[in-house]
Amino acid sequence: MKTGLSMPEYPGQAALNELKRLRALPSDEARKEHLKKLPEEGWVAYLAARRYHDALRRNMLIEQPELIPDKLERVRALVRLGYGTPHYETEAVVEKILES
DSSP: OOOOOOOOOOOOHHHHHHHHHHHTSSSHHHHHHHHHTOOHHHHHHHHHHHHHHHHHHHHHHHHOGGGSOSHHHHHHHHHHHHHOOOHHHHHHHHHHHHHO
């Protein structure tokens, strides 16, 4: 029986590809700078793709707990995937507001 949680709406392959490119950047600073340059529609697509990707990872971990054998570490990972926001994302939002 599957125990995964419901999934957010599929954001589209283009948004997922952009998320993959963002995650491949060499540092959190580079990710933050990239996010700061996104137009409003880019932010919407990024957030949808990140939430979808996090939900995929969370569901995989729920269905395959052996991926993180240590129960406490697994719970921490699940909480981060369910409720966490990458710090570079938060910093990009704050800096973008302060610069406007």
